[in-house]
Amino acid sequence: MNLSTYFARGRRRPAALVAIGGLAVQAACGWGPSTSTGARPAPRANAPADSMPGMRMAGGSGTAPRGAPVAANTVSIKSFAFTPASASVKVGTTVTWTNKDEEPHTVTADGGSFRSAPLTAGKTFRYTFTKPGSYPYSCTIHPFMRGTVVVRP
Incomplete structure (x- = not known):
């Protein structure tokens, strides 16, 4: 029996898979435990340096307004x-x-x-x-x- 069949039958997820999945989500979002050096994860390439994690920016680039007033x-x-x-x-x-x-x-x-x-x-x-x-x-x-x-x- 493969894993998808196992889960489709309503079986409980092994704790190890749940933990690994949670860590993968944390890593993908830039959240999670910090390293021993205290370094923060690098921002995503398309995210402004002053953006807040989890905030959707409405058409903004995170910089001062452009164009004529x-x-x-x-x-x-x-x-x-x-x-x-x-x-x-x-x-x-x-x-x-x-x-x-x-x-x-x-x-x-x-x-x-x-x-x-x-x-x-x-x-x-x-x-x-x-x-x-x-x-x-x-x-x-x-x-x-x-x-x-x-x-x-």
């Missing part, structure tokens, strides 16, 4: 991304971020000029930009989430 004073937080990723506004404009995800997120400027509390589903954060410049920001809970506000005079 979109004229917008509202930013949606949905599918673990800021949309638009790069917004362009005039000095004096208030930008509103709205969390449309089930998970909490933050909006935190890289330079510390603004910082929201964790935003649960449906909550908003507003910030008025008083000086021209480029303001990159991220979610401190999910650092792979990046955005930029470009403020024009």
